[in-house]
Amino acid sequence: MQRSRRGRTNRERTEATRAALVEAARTLFIENGYAETSTPQIVAKAKVTRGALYHHFTDKRDLFRTVLEQEAEAVATKIGAATSPAMSAKEALLAGSVAYLDAMAVPGRTRLLLIDGPAVLGSSEITAIDAAHAARTLQEGLEALVPGAGGRSITGPAVATLLSAAFDRAALAIEAGADPAEFRAAVLSLVERVIAPVAG
Incomplete structure (x- = not known):
């Protein structure tokens, strides 16, 4: 004992x-x-x-990677908390998009994940971290729209990658002092346009 x-x-x-x-x-x-x-x-x-x-x-880089993994996990958790099974796929995708921007508004997070992260770890490693967290939730949101798509798919990795890049640019702009409401509206409009062929 x-x-x-x-x-x-x-x-x-x-x-x-x-x-x-x-x-x-x-x-x-x-x-x-x-x-x-x-x-x-x-x-x-x-x-x-x-x-x-x-x-x-192992070293400072290993510690830095752990910090980034925790930040990325926090973002994914925020997105998960903003969505629910009761939502339609479209509603969940839109709610998750806003939740991403809200999560990235935590002081220092954009610097860690979007600026220093790629510079220190390289694009492949930072992409892998993103793919396991926020990018995964985006891909899942797009895939959830497929059943009503009538055979048309917008779930290719290229679409998810391009949307993710737009979200990141919006987060950086907000961090730099841009109007958060304006960029949230712009992101929602972009997502609406992208999913219109399958969500309409």
């Missing part, structure tokens, strides 16, 4: 250390950018040892 209690304590301590590193890294990556953030700065902010960092992560 004593060993089990100690095991839980050690596990909790390990999880807390990892969480502290990820949170400290996220803050510093947003404030300073990836290139200007050093591992000594991260461990100092997290209040852990340098050895603890390398116990959990």
